[in-house]
Amino acid sequence: MSATGFTGIVVIVLFVGLMVFFSFINKDRKTYNIRPIPAYKKIIEEINVSVEDGSQLHISLGRGGITGPESAAGLAGLGILKQVIEKSSVCDHPPVASTGNPVISILAQDTIKGSSKAISVTDNIKNPSGELIGVTPFSYAAGALSTIRNDNVSANIHTGYFGNEITWITTAGERQSSPTIAGTSQLTAQAVIYASASDPLIGEELFAGGAYLGAGKMHQASISAQDVVRWIIIFIILASVFLNIFGIDVFIENILAGSM
Amino acid sequence: MKINLKSPVSTAVAIGVGIIVLAGYFIPSFINIRFILLRAGLVLAAVALLVGIINLITVHVKKLGADSENSGYSLILVIALLATLIIGIIDMVQTYLVGKPNFQMTSWIFTNIQLPIETSLLAVTAVSLTYAAASILRKRMDLFSIIFFLVVLLVLLGSFSIPPATLPFLHVIREWILRVPALGGARGLLLGIALGTITTGIRVLMGTDRPYGE
Numbered sequence: 001m002s003a004t005g006f007t008g009i010v011v012i013v014l015f016v017g018l019m020v021f022f023s024f025i026n027k028d029r030k031t032y033n034i035r036p037i038p039a040y041k042k043i044i045e046e047i048n049v050s051v052e053d054g055s056q057l058h059i060s061l062g063r064g065g066i067t068g069p070e071s072a073a074g075l076a077g078l079g080i081l082k083q084v085i086e087k088s089s090v091c092d093h094p095p096v097a098s099t100g101n102p103v104i105s106i107l108a109q110d111t112i113k114g115s116s117k118a119i120s121v122t123d124n125i126k127n128p129s130g131e132l133i134g135v136t137p138f139s140y141a142a143g144a145l146s147t148i149r150n151d152n153v154s155a156n157i158h159t160g161y162f163g164n165e166i167t168w169i170t171t172a173g174e175r176q177s178s179p180t181i182a183g184t185s186q187l188t189a190q191a192v193i194y195a196s197a198s199d200p201l202i203g204e205e206l207f208a209g210g211a212y213l214g215a216g217k218m219h220q221a222s223i224s225a226q227d228v229v230r231w232i233i234i235f236i237i238l239a240s241v242f243l244n245i246f247g248i249d250v251f252i253e254n255i256l257a258g259s260m
Numbered sequence: 261m262k263i264n265l266k267s268p269v270s271t272a273v274a275i276g277v278g279i280i281v282l283a284g285y286f287i288p289s290f291i292n293i294r295f296i297l298l299r300a301g302l303v304l305a306a307v308a309l310l311v312g313i314i315n316l317i318t319v320h321v322k323k324l325g326a327d328s329e330n331s332g333y334s335l336i337l338v339i340a341l342l343a344t345l346i347i348g349i350i351d352m353v354q355t356y357l358v359g360k361p362n363f364q365m366t367s368w369i370f371t372n373i374q375l376p377i378e379t380s381l382l383a384v385t386a387v388s389l390t391y392a393a394a395s396i397l398r399k400r401m402d403l404f405s406i407i408f409f410l411v412v413l414l415v416l417l418g419s420f421s422i423p424p425a426t427l428p429f430l431h432v433i434r435e436w437i438l439r440v441p442a443l444g445g446a447r448g449l450l451l452g453i454a455l456g457t458i459t460t461g462i463r464v465l466m467g468t469d470r471p472y473g474e
Contacts, residue, residue: 067301135309187449230455
């Protein structure tokens, strides 16, 4: 096994251990202190608004698949979709989901069916769809516009893998004067989202949806695990900087090379 | 008593395949199994594309019947999809009959219809991005939005090559912004995304996240 492979296994074992540890020690806690993220607060507000005025939420899951590095964003989007469906079960019009990837489309339909069944919303008319609206970036963005312009859609939640084409989608939401909550794992698209969405999800905030929307203890534990590993990384970076400033890194390299 | 076997079986398959594929990245003896599973996944993704296209046609055919202002777009989509499909089938038959690749008509569609449309949309994206950057202060007048706006302005000014915007200090500021704070911020965001990606994957492997129904 290579050094990279060994490091990878250590990181995964560390994460699993931390997640199990935090879920175990917090299993009896009723509340969990996590920093407020305005975008998730807005999602809950918009669910309540849609229940009150009989409007609909639009959730777009991006165009990432499940076999590439963009898959995590798609899975995070599906998790948010599940929570929104469960929380908006009493809505007159259930949320509408759209995707730009066929695999995510099937998973979205399965998530919708599963969540609807779990909350006993078995009426086919009430079951929302998981439409595939385009398979290239711009066809997806263009296809999403017609859903966003639907007068009955009160808010748009874009969580998944998007590129710069998201500016079309977010700008269309703004023109409709409907709140736009958006998050992606692509770096340049995050800058676009920050500028164009009313409630952006920046960096790892996209992956924290479950913890903020009440998906369970393991989601909250994973936030704590991320924080611990983040502090470890910060410590390693700072230690490397100090070692470099004082020339200790060269000293250690020489010791390891046996040239002292 | 009705026993639902779908949920535990699908969960077991997802977790098992996920663990084997993950192990393939770290343990050399698992590499071959990983490739077999990934190839199977790609085939399934291609089948999913077919299912997705059928779903797309179904949705838009339903919209044609409905009294919707967008039914015209749905009609164009259905006609374009069917026309491209028929042309693709004709090209495939010709390839089979001639015995060598012959996708002239399909290539013509991509070169003369899809490519110009997507290029035009890309050009419009530049306008849309500029509009978004300009309207940020209207949306959120806070410290970070002001910093964002000023940085965009400085980087744009530093990129100009037309006098009188070619002041040397603007180039220096632009280079410093791109090399130091922008790069540092990008690395920080990437680290956060990587941590989020790992925990999302682990939750799927542990079966606490099941994006494949209940």
